[in-house]
Amino acid sequence: MKVFYKTRATSTGGRTGHTALDDGSLAFDLASPGSGKEGANPEQLFALGYAACFGSALELIAKQMKLDVTAKTSVEVGIGQTASGGYALDIDIYAETTGITEDEAHRLIEKAHEVCPYSNATRGNIDVRLHVVVN
Known part of the structure; x- marks a missing residue:
């Protein structure tokens, strides 16, 4: 790389x-x-970085998809104890969009999740759920 x-x-x-x-x-x-x-706390700092990074990924993918969209990204980061006694993060990503359909918004957030460096770093080891709000 x-x-x-x-x-x-x-x-x-x-x-x-x-x-x-x-x-x-x-x-x-x-x-x-x-x-x-x-x-x-570290979870807040991670949420700040992830929200900014994912927002940039949304902008990149929207441009590639030729979508005229306004988007706001929020990321919730939780921490909890695993059954084995360790600790793990739990993440929800919210993309609030204006100017596109719900189907377009779902495609946009899913494609952004494929390219975002934070998403790539967490994939397979942290539960990450994607949510779309269309205005």
Whole structure:
């Protein structure tokens, strides 16, 4: 694979510590959900990245399909314990579209799911469900 871009982040203190991009452009204090501590958690950060990446995949596929569409992407990321005692993520992707039919919207989200790097990274090891809202 030819790599177009690479970035690096460093974290200290795990889920209750601090994480930052090594170039200094973005940093977060971390807090576990329900802890009452100020800060983001890794699932929120993953949801932010996935939503942005999937939105770009939707735009790319819409252009290829010659669709005049406005789309908004939301991603919900959950975490839970598996039967074997490990932990796993659970994901729902919502594409809210305007300007296309429901059938076109379903084809669009499915094709975007095939090309999105986050979708390719999670495929086969995380439950990901696709949802379409047509306005």
